[in-house]
Amino acid sequence: MLKKITRLFTLVFSVIGISTTSASGMPDKNENLMLKTGDILIQSGVDGWSAVKILEVDLWPDGTSVAHCLTYKELPVRPTIELLKQAPVLVWHAPIDAGSFGQGWERISNQSPTKAELVGFTEYLKITDFSRYASFTGQDVKEIISAANEHYKRAYALGEHRKSMEAISEYSQAIELFPLFYEAIDNRAFTYMELGKLKEALADFEQSLQVNPGGVAAFFSKGECLMKLGELKAAEEIFFEGTNRFPEQREIFVDFLEKVRTLQKSG
Structure with a gap:
């Protein structure tokens, strides 16, 4: 199961165009950020800047820490909070291995996710964990x-x-x-x-x-x-x-x- 999860995380990063390697070209396992709900992270890449917002952080039974992310389309300049307010969303929800946010990633702010930003995550819960979905959305x-x-x-x-x-x-x-x-x-x-x-x-x-x-x-x-x-x-x-x-x-x-x-x- 863990191998399947790892492949999923790799695929998600590949699809949304986010690098999972450090400056040396290898995954950095020593400088991972301690993620919190609401964190806004940015990373400079070859063709521009990537930005994600952490909607929720879960610990799965196998010990994997999973960040549920909203990802923005790549930007040509360094993202700021004001710029991201107008930036188009690439993926409304992507579950990503929290350990992948290592060297090269920078936390620029922490802002609680809005109801609109959580739409992808709530739809994910609706299919994968209905009881949690109901609780998360305040329903019975x-x-x-x-x-x-x-x-x-x-x-x-x-x-x-x-x-x-x-x-x-x-x-x-x-x-x-x-x-x-x-x-x-x-x-x-x-x-x-x-x-x-x-x-x-x-x-x-x-x-x-x-x-x-x-x-x-x-x-x-x-x-x-x-x-x-x-x-x-x-x-x-x-x-x-x-x-x-x-x-x-x-x-x-x-x-x-x-x-x-x-x-x-x-x-």
Whole structure:
């Protein structure tokens, strides 16, 4: 897991164009800044200046200290607080290894993050740690889930009356409130399938499986969408995997595996 995290941090820095090396070209492990929420850090690079604002600092179970950062687009001149107030944001939230802020980084101020600046971090929490998200935003988890359920019930009733687009809207509101609501994601996907919107349905089934990897209906339906979209090789892989992944449903996966192989042979 730690290796995966390290690769993630390296990728994040690479994407946002921030250097993780000291002047000697090697990571500096001895002069790391002790980061605090609200720190504004700058660094001079070959083509300009990088700037980040620390939104929160976490200690992960493996001992890695993680800085949740808002990063600005590279600037041609040394950033100041006044300049950064007008500077465009590059990434609203990026989790970065706090140990990467070593030699070459300078703290120029500390200002509590505003609600607008925290939008990326709160969306991250909403998906990764819903209880913390609710606490961080001053909401009650039970109330959020209750509201999401009301939208779900209305969506289901609308679907029963063939009001598909209205149902999709209600499912979307339920998911927006509670992104882990995979039942709502699945039902929205099935509604998209009924409308022939297979790409939208496929995206939803993939989202559902991220939340609930054991969802057999979402997994099978992902394969069905791929088959109907003509992506036969990808569909074959899904149905084949399903025969082993869901042995209790092996028969239906085998059936569709044979169908998609027949379609491949027929061209």
